[in-house]
Amino acid sequence: MNVDQERALSETEGSLPDGGRPAAVIDRAAITVVQLPVRTPRKHGIGDVSGKTANVILRLQTTDGIVGWGEAAPWPVFTGTAEAVAAALDVHLRPLIIGADPFRATEIMTKADRVLVGHPEAKAALEMALYDIAGKIAGLPVAELLGGRCRDTVPLSVSLANPDFDADLEFARSLVEDGVRIFKVKTGFSGHAFDIHRLETLRATFGDTIDLRVDYNQGMVGHEALRRLRDIEAFAPDFIEQPVPADHWDTMAQLRTAIDTPLLADESVFTPADALRAVKAQIADLISIKVMKSGGMRRGQEVSAVAEAGGIACYGGDMFESGLAHLAGLHMIAATPNISLGCEFYQANYYLAEDLLAERFPVDNGVVVVPRKPGLGIDVDEARLAGFAVETRG
Ligand code: MG
Numbered sequence: 001m002n003v004d005q006e007r008a009l010s011e012t013e014g015s016l017p018d019g020g021r022p023a024a025v026i027d028r029a030a031i032t033v034v035q036l037p038v039r040t041p042r043k044h045g046i047g048d049v050s051g052k053t054a055n056v057i058l059r060l061q062t063t064d065g066i067v068g069w070g071e072a073a074p075w076p077v078f079t080g081t082a083e084a085v086a087a088a089l090d091v092h093l094r095p096l097i098i099g100a101d102p103f104r105a106t107e108i109m110t111k112a113d114r115v116l117v118g119h120p121e122a123k124a125a126l127e128m129a130l131y132d133i134a135g136k137i138a139g140l141p142v143a144e145l146l147g148g149r150c151r152d153t154v155p156l157s158v159s160l161a162n163p164d165f166d167a168d169l170e171f172a173r174s175l176v177e178d179g180v181r182i183f184k185v186k187t188g189f190s191g192h193a194f195d196i197h198r199l200e201t202l203r204a205t206f207g208d209t210i211d212l213r214v215d216y217n218q219g220m221v222g223h224e225a226l227r228r229l230r231d232i233e234a235f236a237p238d239f240i241e242q243p244v245p246a247d248h249w250d251t252m253a254q255l256r257t258a259i260d261t262p263l264l265a266d267e268s269v270f271t272p273a274d275a276l277r278a279v280k281a282q283i284a285d286l287i288s289i290k291v292m293k294s295g296g297m298r299r300g301q302e303v304s305a306v307a308e309a310g311g312i313a314c315y316g317g318d319m320f321e322s323g324l325a326h327l328a329g330l331h332m333i334a335a336t337p338n339i340s341l342g343c344e345f346y347q348a349n350y351y352l353a354e355d356l357l358a359e360r361f362p363v364d365n366g367v368v369v370v371p372r373k374p375g376l377g378i379d380v381d382e383a384r385l386a387g388f389a390v391e392t393r394g
Pocket of ligand 1: 215241266
């Protein structure tokens with residue numbers, strides 16, 4: 001650093017209140033485990049969901065009363081558990097949070113990776129709460145803090161995974177009336193014939209007015225995959241997602257070259273380092289980015305950057321989130337050109353019995369609208385949060 005740079009930095013510091021100390025620091029962190037009822041049972045290649053989903057809500061507050069919200073949406077068969085998230089935030093990350101300047105998110109998240117391995121959902125919750133506060137103080141939506149938006153709306157995909165397909169078909173009809181035009185069919189949980197029947201029926205019912213996508217959630221093993229995928233290709237899906245287990249990278253690479261439909265990696269790629277290896281090993285044409293896998297929006301953007309350098313476009317995936325975590329994903333996608341395949345942020349409006357946000361998550365005629373208010377854009381309804389709470393720490 002030369003003399004001019006040092007002078008510029010000291011002048012900047014001197015312009016801040018209290019001789020360079022931040023105007024406000026975080027002094028409260030409340031962690032709430034919630035059980036959110038879901039509307040229907042769902043099956044997937046690697047596990048089922050029914051009744052309720054357990055998520056963790058983080059409420060940070062600064063010394064001058066600004067509140068930031070974060071959510072972790074773990075799934076025990078995919079990323080982790082609510083119990084582990086609550087302990088990670090309360091025991092291991094809380095010391096980094098209390099007394100911290102909410103504008104130093106990059107520093108805090110770097111420290112979080114040093115003190116705690118894994119736990120990406122807990123880190124995602126922390127990062128989104130920090131950005132929510134920073135955006136509210138700065139008067140800017142989170143997308144603007146992440147580099148600025150390159151899109152104002154994101155096409156919505158809704159996943160079909162109800163073992164009662166008649167109910168799912170009615171669900172799809174109502175969604176088409178709502179303007180939804182992308183459906184992801186969860187396959188590989190109840191036999192190949194059932195998968196073919198559902199795809200056939202959807203194409204017969206809606207023709208080419210809808211885009212179909214297929215997600216196996218690791219539900220096949222290598223020897224059965226190729227013949228089945230060739231059958232699936234007859235229904236012209238946009239992509240086929242994670243047909244085989246996450247660590248079967250050679251099989252992914254072989255399937256990718258054997259079929260014409262783009263292959264998408266989800267469970268195989270969590271981090272930027274995973275993305276780099278995926279590019280080198282040529283396991284996929286596309287990658288699904290989820291803040292719950294990457295450990296936050298900035299890491300998600302890094303996954304996208306690595307993928308983009310390798311010629312791979314990305315998709316905005318999610319877990320069983322409320323509208324709160326959807327908002328973080330939405331701001332990330334808005335600020336990341338290469339996440340260009342739409343999003344699946346449908347749970348808040350179409351899967352949870354009730355969302356946690358104080359206003360309706362912004363879906364309009366089949367697209368999700370990126371908020372323009374400061375921070376994440378919508379706060380949590382605290383009374384509703386209390387109603388779903390099963391454990392509170394701090
Ligand atoms: Mg998936």
